[in-house]
Amino acid sequence: MVPISYYIILSAILFTIGALGVLVRRNALIIFMSVELMLNAANLAFVAFSRAREIANGKPLFDGQIFVFFVIAVAAAEVAVGLALIVEIFKSKRSIDVDQISSLKG
Amino acid sequence: MTLDLIFFLILSLIAVATALGMLLSRNAVYSALFLVLNFVTVAVFYLLLGAPFIAMAQITVYAGAIMVLFLFVIMLLGAEALPATQVLPWQKYLAGGLAAVLAVEATFIFLTRARPAGEITPPDASINTITNIRELGDMLFTKYLLPFEVTSILLLVAMVGAIVLIRKEKRVH
Numbered sequence: 001m002v003p004i005s006y007y008i009i010l011s012a013i014l015f016t017i018g019a020l021g022v023l024v025r026r027n028a029l030i031i032f033m034s035v036e037l038m039l040n041a042a043n044l045a046f047v048a049f050s051r052a053r054e055i056a057n058g059k060p061l062f063d064g065q066i067f068v069f070f071v072i073a074v075a076a077a078e079v080a081v082g083l084a085l086i087v088e089i090f091k092s093k094r095s096i097d098v099d100q101i102s103s104l105k106g
Numbered sequence: 107m108t109l110d111l112i113f114f115l116i117l118s119l120i121a122v123a124t125a126l127g128m129l130l131s132r133n134a135v136y137s138a139l140f141l142v143l144n145f146v147t148v149a150v151f152y153l154l155l156g157a158p159f160i161a162m163a164q165i166t167v168y169a170g171a172i173m174v175l176f177l178f179v180i181m182l183l184g185a186e187a188l189p190a191t192q193v194l195p196w197q198k199y200l201a202g203g204l205a206a207v208l209a210v211e212a213t214f215i216f217l218t219r220a221r222p223a224g225e226i227t228p229p230d231a232s233i234n235t236i237t238n239i240r241e242l243g244d245m246l247f248t249k250y251l252l253p254f255e256v257t258s259i260l261l262l263v264a265m266v267g268a269i270v271l272i273r274k275e276k277r278v279h
Contacts, residue, residue, distance in 0.1 A: 001110055001111065001227060002110050002114045002225060003224070003225050004225065004226050005216075006118075007151075007155075007226065008213075008216045009213050009216075009217075010118045010121065010122070012209055012212040012213045013125075013209060014121060014122070014125055014144075016205050016206075016208050016209040017122070017125040017126060017128075017129055017205075020129060020201060020205040021129045023197075023201035023204070023205065024129070024197070024198055024202075025129070027185065027188050029134050029137075029179065029185060030128075030134055032176075033128060033137060033138065033141050033176065034128075034129070036141065037125055037144065040144070040148055043164075044151060044152075045216075047152055047155045047160060048226065050155070050157070051157070055224065055225075055226065055227060060238060060241065062241060063245075065159065065160050065242060066242065066250050068157075068160050069159075069163060069246070070253060070257055072160075072163055072164065072167050072168065073257045073260070074257070075167075075168070076167055076171065076172060076261070076264075077260050078264070079175060079176070080175070080264045080265065080267075080268045081267050081268055081271070083175060083176070083179045083268075084267070084271040084272050086179065086183075087179060087182070087183065087271075088271050088272065090183050090185070096183065096185050096188075097188050
């Protein structure tokens, strides 16, 4: 018996660590990984709320899980495009330090 | 203190520790490996929450495909570690303070507004997970058919976009 609020608190902590990574790190790849961590934290909250409603209703419910499935698919698409962009930036700038990517024109 | 709670506490400790490891590692490869461990831990949480399909999707898509792509790019670019140059020295402390505020605020809002009441029990061991997955698939192709199709188009666009971005441009002058 785990109170559902514990899951929500864990999700908030993971989300905060992801946000901190986006703010603090300068390596574009690690910023990207932090975004993935934030998506993951949101997914955990989705599934936890879904399970809580399942228990309250007494029958299986899948809406929350299907949302998580969509989030995973969108994250995969995002990673494909984002990493292609990072590779392309590295080719022209020789660096993926976000402090050095300050000009719009390559 | 029940066994569930002990499991939950150990797993959440691992999840938070690996997330912090991802944040603090100097080497991007270590960061990626910590993140894989974090994703696997979250997959175990999904199993505890009675979502076996999502747990497997998490492992194959996140820990498998996405992180392998990350590692591949890190090693391709040789971008394991950046030179330590600090443009804004106060940025780290400001970000830490703001993140602490965000954590407290988010937790407070979640607990007061969403009012997550009740306890989570793991699913009954006698429940057949295959029927669960079948029902999930049914729902995906009936109630959520339109979002499903939109997602497939999104994936196609992402694939084409990645290829177009990476492709060598023929200079036309």
